[in-house]
Amino acid sequence: MRSAVPLGFAAFSLAGCSSSPLGYLDATGPVGGPIARLGWGLIAISAGVCIVVGILLVIALWRGQRHADLEIKTVDDTAAIRWIGVGVAISTVFLIGAAVWTLVTVRQIRQPASATALSLDVTGQDWWWAVKYRGADPAQDFTTANQLVIPVDVPVQINLRSRDVIHSFWVPKLGGKMDMIPSRTNVTWLQADKIGDYRGQCGEFCGLDHAFMAFDVRVLSKPDYAAWLDRQLLPAAVSAGEPGFKTFMVRCAVCHTIRGTPAGGILGPDLSHFAERETIAAGLLPNTPDNLVNWINNTQTLKPGAKMPELHMLAAETRDVAAFLEGLK
């Protein structure tokens, strides 16, 4: 049933230019890059320590077995203790070095070099992400879900909130985690220096579907981003005559919003421009008509515990709703 998932992830992998969609040691950009370099540096130190100590241990084990006489004698440990001092001194130098490198990195990435031009509100909830774009005036605000679309080479401020339990916002290829804690607003920022799709994932255990709380970050060129923004500002391209429209209004609109229609529910993701999204159900499945039908029919099998109930719709209804949603460009 989830045979489509690997395909979806493969797409992310290719777009993310790496073997692992969540690997952060090849992260780039002004936040991800310095952390990745720090990571490689500390891995190198760690591997070096393991090798040196391993060699010391092996030599010690080899030396120690040469003795035939096992009698207990008084040993002068002055030299041995001096060597402990040498070992601890060398360790301390590396520890101080690592601490300084860490603090320099923190200083480097805590704020963007230039003021952030774009500010998004991301609200985590069981088990998906609402993303709110704020326009120049409130009439230009709009909300989308499970997908951040940002322009390349622009620092983006992210205001993180939670509607229920603690979640953690994490786009490994672009930077580290920041928790989303109820009653608090945590602020982080990210900046991508390459166009492409990046994978995000909830980083804090948040209950039943923590495993399936992912999202996408689409990085567009500045003109493409402007065009995308313009499309989002329009109401959904809906024709009320479609067979799926009426079913949606009856069965789905209580929880979901489609701007420009009577559908105004706020419990589930805003679906106004659903067809533009890469995935459905917070990164669970690639957004294809077949997967959508599957999701509507088998919600609780695909994502046990998800807040969306199984709707038990007729096959034709499901097909119509899926076709209607896939038409929302």
Add this chain to the structure above:
Amino acid sequence: MTIGVDQRAAADTRQTLLDIWETEPGLYGWLATVDHKTIGIRYLCTAFFFLIIGGVEALVMRVQLAQPDLKVLSPDAYNQLFSMHGTTMMFLYALPMLSGFSNYLWPLMLGSRDMAFPRLNALSYWVFLFAGIFLYVSFPLGQAPNAGWFSYVPNASLAYDPGINMDVFALGLIFLGISTVVGSANFIVTLLRCRAPGMSVNRLPILVWGTLTASVANLLAVPAVSLACAMLWLDRRYGTHFFEVTGGGQPLLWQHLFWVFGHPWVYALVLPAMGIVSDALPVFCRRTLVGYTLVAISTVSTMVLGFGVWVHHMFATGLPVMSLSFFSAASFVIAIPSAIAMFAWIATIWTGKLQVTTPFLFFAGFIMLFVIGGVSGFMTASVALDWQLTDTYFIVAHLHYVLLGINVFPVIGGLHFWFPKMSGRILDDRLGKWTFWTMFVGFNAAFFPMHITGLMGLPRRIYTYPAAMGVGWLNLVSTIGAFVFAVGVLLFLINVAKSLRAGQAAGNNPWDAPTLEWATTSPPPVYNFATIPQVASRYPLWEDRLNEGEDRSVIGEAARDGMVLDRDKETIGVTPLDAEPNVVLKMPGDSVLPFLLSVGMLVLSFGLLLQAIWLVAAAAVCEFVLLALWLAPMPHDAVEKVEIYD
């Protein structure tokens, strides 16, 4: 009062002591005994039983994670299993196991006849046992704690976790905390008062330093988690708002209270185990530990620093960068005392004359795991890197290298080492070596790949993962490794069963070790030492060979002129630092009160869980009566203390 020359035959003395100290047979004696050796072995067996339970939970999870998209477990079942696995291993295995060693060994190592408060010791065990049972009571109902051993709110609050799951967790931890706190107080007072004359603080075995340090830490740390759990339970059941945001509570308060306990706690789980290595490893190097003083100081300083690093569990919570930087730096600094201990062990092997026995293999293997767990900890200490590492499998790898590597390996090594003392029989060395290699290979196969999956971004606490993560084969290796490790544990159990029946007889000191516990018979008599030893050096049984000074310890037959204390159930009390004897302590006899009091606490906990007021009230009344009986003044002559030195 028997001081000075005792002319009676040694056999008579022993019989007299046996009559005074021995627990009466039968059910009453079984429930009433306060013998620290019996309690110690009970601790070891119960903790090992919980190790097996937690291990089986881990194996079931490893089956679910062996390949992507498996559906062996539902997410709910998985969440309960990983929560109970963590809770079991952290609370019901790791510390109780070390308490078992220390309960058994302290009076023997220190040359005393029992712990300072034998009844409190029994209480500590019974409470541990019943709290363990209580924590598992909802498991068969599918209602076990399911928000992780860290149980972050609001995920653990009533709104998001409406069953009894987290009530069991909160009340269970408060219940268990009583055991930890009274046990710790007992260790501290025992150290201060119940040592052999001459066992000054600079002569204590490192295990004693480790447990002492851990006990002081527990006294300070455990109240934080007990308080947090009480607040969680009140939030859940009585509408308080400690953590509830709708009433102005703060979820981050839970995290601070939990980790200000949790981080010192993990050091409490490793320092006594490191003490086991520091004491037992040198025996197989046929020399004394290099840098005893340095290692003792590093033990204490690790714990002191350990109270200043808890925020490194909270690097991603959005606290100000300035304060995060301090905690990051402190987390780097704490590696220094660990480095001292590690270099001391290596220097001991380097300059030693090795006997490659099973315990030695466990201790030598431990050093490598200690280093790997140490450097991965060094990486997570870096606040910037930790923003990526936290909550990935890298942390799972790190904490298992630390807790299995630095707790389980020394513990199994220590069990091989002291089994002869406890049972009178030596564990089979050939089977023991098989045990070690199976466990060592299995452990590394299971947990080393998790470093890589973590660096590839695999999040923790997910019940399944997609194939495109590319971590399927690494997880398969982990699962196979976990089962190999389990086979190693099974081999150990087979060895125990076999050797208990047909093992080679141990004699008093099969390893030719230097500390006091090896001076008495294996297993030791109930009164430990027929005459209280007088200690003159750090290595009483090696003095003639080390020949470091004029003074010699007086132990065993040679000590017949010493203190026999055969008038009543007594042991000697000493001054805290120099161990000058200054009082004869009257020791309490066997009593069923600790058991009854613990049963009462179990009933009380059930009452609170079910919110059955009448049950709570009845149990509370019973507890007060039992406490009154426990604390009832004894007749005056029974508490008379005899000054023997001015």
